[in-house]
Amino acid sequence: MSGELSPQAAPSEQGYEGALRPSTLAEFVGQSKVRSQLGLLLDAATMRQHTPDHILLAGPPGLGKTTLSMIVAAELDKPLHQTSGPAIQHAGDLAAVLSALTPGEVLFVDEIHRMARSAEEMLYLAMEDFKVDIMVGKGAGATSVPLELAPFTLVGATTRAGLLPNPLRDRFGFTAHLEFYSDDELASVVRRAARLLDFGISEQGVEEIARRSRGTPRIANRLLRRVRDYSLVHETPGDTESVHAALALYDVDEHGLDRLDREVLRAVVERFSGGPVGLSTLAVSVGEEAETIEAVVEPFLVRAGLLTRTPRGRVATRLGWEHVGIVPPGAAGGAPALI
Numbered sequence: 001m002s003g004e005l006s007p008q009a010a011p012s013e014q015g016y017e018g019a020l021r022p023s024t025l026a027e028f029v030g031q032s033k034v035r036s037q038l039g040l041l042l043d044a045a046t047m048r049q050h051t052p053d054h055i056l057l058a059g060p061p062g063l064g065k066t067t068l069s070m071i072v073a074a075e076l077d078k079p080l081h082q083t084s085g086p087a088i089q090h091a092g093d094l095a096a097v098l099s100a101l102t103p104g105e106v107l108f109v110d111e112i113h114r115m116a117r118s119a120e121e122m123l124y125l126a127m128e129d130f131k132v133d134i135m136v137g138k139g140a141g142a143t144s145v146p147l148e149l150a151p152f153t154l155v156g157a158t159t160r161a162g163l164l165p166n167p168l169r170d171r172f173g174f175t176a177h178l179e180f181y182s183d184d185e186l187a188s189v190v191r192r193a194a195r196l197l198d199f200g201i202s203e204q205g206v207e208e209i210a211r212r213s214r215g216t217p218r219i220a221n222r223l224l225r226r227v228r229d230y231s232l233v234h235e236t237p238g239d240t241e242s243v244h245a246a247l248a249l250y251d252v253d254e255h256g257l258d259r260l261d262r263e264v265l266r267a268v269v270e271r272f273s274g275g276p277v278g279l280s281t282l283a284v285s286v287g288e289e290a291e292t293i294e295a296v297v298e299p300f301l302v303r304a305g306l307l308t309r310t311p312r313g314r315v316a317t318r319l320g321w322e323h324v325g326i327v328p329p330g331a332a333g334g335a336p337a338l339i
Helices: 016-020 032-048 065-076 091-099 117-129 183-196 203-211 217-234 240-249 259-271 279-286 290-303 318-323
Strands: 055-058 080-084 106-110 131-136 143-148 153-158 174-177 307-310 313-316
Touching: 016 183, 032 065, 032 174, 055 065, 065 080, 065 106, 065 153, 091 117, 091 131, 117 131, 183 203, 183 217, 203 217, 203 240, 217 240, 259 279, 259 290, 259 307, 259 313, 259 318, 279 290, 279 313, 290 307
Parallel strands: 055 153, 055 174, 080 106, 106 153
Antiparallel strands: 131 143, 307 313
């Protein structure tokens, strides 16, 4: 396919995020296995006129966990109540949320692994028997009062499924593990978003954005928006040249690495002779928090084959050396390791 994509009606800027989210499983791009499994689960529940099993969505940020929760509610034609694990720090917080649910409502808890332990224990009974025990009073005179709940479907989302306690994880009837997207799938995401944004972009531009989006639709949509802004301000068409110029302006290279990614990789190669280097030392060398390096930067560098993690620390791979323009030590004609 070549040429420019024909634009359709565009959403307002205020409704940008919501407008780009697909509202049905049929519109959702990628995750074909998960879509099929989820579709079967919802169709069976609708045919039985029953509340679907609780659903756990696990995977890296930006792959569509929140969007899928909205689609579950839309497919069931039920309201959606959204909250997050960090917002539920006491059992009373969870009891207030659960008691307000209407029959069949979908409760979405983002980052569910960060929920307080006392709330998790209350959630066990709520998920299985649709009731909770409320403690009234204090000390020796405290009594437990059972509270019946309306049947509901819990959709939990987590980026770290391993942190969920087994009793909670086992109470989900369906667990979906979302995978990173292929370039072709991301290209479909970009095409759809471009139409909704009323932005004409060449097919070559679409493919370029897809290649630099790190397998993540959220990043693809963000890069598309930046390219659109560049084309608007500079009055250029959405061609490959504009895409290159816009992404260069925002420090996104041909492999999808941004400024911080390259700083971390260059620090390992140039300052620490390719490693191994400890996380704390690496974080100090680039002026960032260790948590940011570990949670934001490292996963992509490791997945791209530019960095490895060893018991002694982080080590740059041959591809990592080559990415910063230095021949790795030991290669034919290569330079000695940096000191």
